[in-house]
Amino acid sequence: MEIKPLRGYRYTGDTTRDISTVVAPPYDQISPEIQDRLYALNLHNIVRVTYPKDAPGKYGQAREVLDAWLAEGLWVAEARPAIYPYQQTYTVESTSVTRTGFIALGEVSDYAERIVLPEFGTSMMLPLGEEVTIEVVPQRAGEFELTCQAGVLHGRLLVRPAGGRPRTPA
Secondary structure (H helix, E strand, O other), X not given: OOEEOXXXXXXXXXXXXXXXXXXXXXXXXXXXHHHHHHHHHOOOOOHHHHXXXXXXXXXXXXHHHHHHHHHHOOEEEOOOOEOEEEEEEEEEOOEEEEEEEEEOEEOXXXXXXXXXXXXXXXXXXXXXXXXXXXXXXXXXXXXXXXXXXXXXXXXXXXXXXXXXXXXXXX
16 A cells, blocks of 8 residues: 655634634534534535535535635645644543544555465565466465455465375365
8 A cells, every 4th residue: 555645725714723613524424413513613614525415416516615715715735745643532432532543645456456475475466457477485385375465355375295286175
């Protein structure tokens, strides 16, 4: 996975530096009631862009809202790309939870485009539609794990002794 900095946008519409009225949770955490509350909280709340109210053409309207804010200078692009750390604290079943992370650009790739053979300390690109030969020098016969680059897809590499016959899996 490749992670790169991005040029984020900063809200400049409030000189008090209090951004609490213009931020919103991730869209999949917003109920219709929360959406209404965020809309009422501030005319410039980012929910109007990230999770607009249901209406025909709502995403086109969201783009128009963002373009207008940018033109008005309410949201301004940062001068330099950066990786943005953040912390979110919220409550789950009366327990306080703090999540720490970062916001950056991340490469989206097909899990199966790279095979990883951890036991052999190697990995290889698997171009779509092409035959690929992977050369490894095993020190012993046996089964060895192989995975995709994300560790989501798993398989086995079977190494037989020289001159040995294939074994029937149990």
